[in-house]
Amino acid sequence: MRYPNVRIHQVVLPQTLDRLIDESMAMLDLSIQRDEAIQRRYLATGKPVLSLQRPGYQNEPAQVYAYVAALRQRVLELSAK
Secondary structure: OOOOOOOOOOOOOHHHHHHHHHHOOOEEEOOOOOOHHHHHHHHOOOOOEEEEOOOOOOOOOOEEEOOHHHHHHHHHHHHOO
16 A cells, blocks of 8 residues: 555665655654664654554653554644644
8 A cells, every 4th residue: 555645764864864854744653663863853853753552662752542543633633734
């Protein structure tokens, strides 16, 4: 399934990362291992980190949602701004 507003990057150059952070409205954390440095840079912008609740997941600064529908609603709210 493809969505025009979703980009998945496994390796990102610093200039590309800066552009992605600038252009995005939120960071979606669905990873098993996240890059803490990237998350800190993202949080410094004041934009939210969003995630789905899952077993063993811990990420204190993230807004964690128990259901996909709730996460979807939050994304829709952000995109309406």
